[in-house]
Amino acid sequence: MDIVGGLLDGPRADGAFLLRSVFAPPWSLRIRDRAPLSAVVVAQGSAWVVTATGAPTLLEPGDLALLRGPDPYTIADDPQTPPQVFVEPGQHCVDASGRSMSEEMLLGLRTWGNAADGATMLVTGTYERASAVSERLLRALPPIVVLRRGEWSSDLVALLCAEMQRDVPGQEVFLDRLLDLVVLAAVRTWLADQEDAAPGWYRASADPVVGPALQELHRRVAEPWTVASLAAHTQVSRAVLARRFSAVVGEPPMAYLTSLRLALAADLLERTDRTLTAIAREVGYASPFALSAAFSRERGLSPTAYRSQGQVRAAAR
Numbered sequence: 001m002d003i004v005g006g007l008l009d010g011p012r013a014d015g016a017f018l019l020r021s022v023f024a025p026p027w028s029l030r031i032r033d034r035a036p037l038s039a040v041v042v043a044q045g046s047a048w049v050v051t052a053t054g055a056p057t058l059l060e061p062g063d064l065a066l067l068r069g070p071d072p073y074t075i076a077d078d079p080q081t082p083p084q085v086f087v088e089p090g091q092h093c094v095d096a097s098g099r100s101m102s103e104e105m106l107l108g109l110r111t112w113g114n115a116a117d118g119a120t121m122l123v124t125g126t127y128e129r130a131s132a133v134s135e136r137l138l139r140a141l142p143p144i145v146v147l148r149r150g151e152w153s154s155d156l157v158a159l160l161c162a163e164m165q166r167d168v169p170g171q172e173v174f175l176d177r178l179l180d181l182v183v184l185a186a187v188r189t190w191l192a193d194q195e196d197a198a199p200g201w202y203r204a205s206a207d208p209v210v211g212p213a214l215q216e217l218h219r220r221v222a223e224p225w226t227v228a229s230l231a232a233h234t235q236v237s238r239a240v241l242a243r244r245f246s247a248v249v250g251e252p253p254m255a256y257l258t259s260l261r262l263a264l265a266a267d268l269l270e271r272t273d274r275t276l277t278a279i280a281r282e283v284g285y286a287s288p289f290a291l292s293a294a295f296s297r298e299r300g301l302s303p304t305a306y307r308s309q310g311q312v313r314a315a316a317r
Helices: 003-008 135-140 155-163 171-193 200-204 210-219 227-234 238-249 253-271 276-283 288-299 303-316
Strands: 017-023 028-031 037-044 047-050 057-059 064-068 073-076 085-088 092-094 106-108 111-113 120-127 144-147
Touching (some): 037 155, 037 171, 057 064, 120 155, 135 253, 155 171, 200 210, 200 238, 210 238, 210 253, 227 253, 253 276, 253 303, 276 303, 288 303
Antiparallel strands (some): 028 073, 037 064, 037 120, 047 057, 047 073, 085 092
16 A cells, blocks of 8 residues: 555544534534544535634635644634534534533534524534544644635535435445545645645655655555665665655654554554554564553553543543
């Protein structure tokens, strides 16, 4: 699997939260659900997204925003409109006093808002569990990614909007896969268009020396790599590879490999019930003890504790 393919192998929705929201102004939602990743598309009208950093962003019809959690953000008709609804973990919606708004604003199948004929319609897909999105994908994204209508294929969104109104057997699974495709298309488009914001390893993939080395590391992550063996595969000297890799990627080859292995291990701990021995073997550690030592050193907690934390987070959603 290539570098981008490995990254895009991440989103796997499982009972994701999908909703059409219809609003008439004034309206403002404060999203503090702590979800790891959400996709918001404006189907009609317009909306402002306000995050803790950066200027407010205006979204118009066909525009998409990917929002990386867990930090809160606001979506509103105007950046100055005070929040009227607060979206809490588990997609529980309350007003400023804490009164539930979930039933009061229900407008039909997977549709919610303050006016059935409102001028603005949003389509939102939320991955509520960290295990549904790979850690590597989340680490690659900035807090907000915005794609304008002309920059990406919105045909998938049109299909998603249509399918959200159907209530047939197997529809939830079908919608989960559609959401995955929307997110994958958006991330792939964003990566291809970035010069400075994309991760260093992605920009380095086109380098004639570093690119082949990265491909080898991603393709055979469990290989007992050394700088010498990696240099031999890329047909350059150890010194050239080490110097070029550090300059382009920002860290030495073996440090990058360690980060890659531990990120993969974290994904497997979150998303599977595989034993530590099996995970260690899959990501290139000789024993579960070696993986545990490296994981604890880098993450500050053991793989077992990390998996337990993920289970607690999942149970709380």
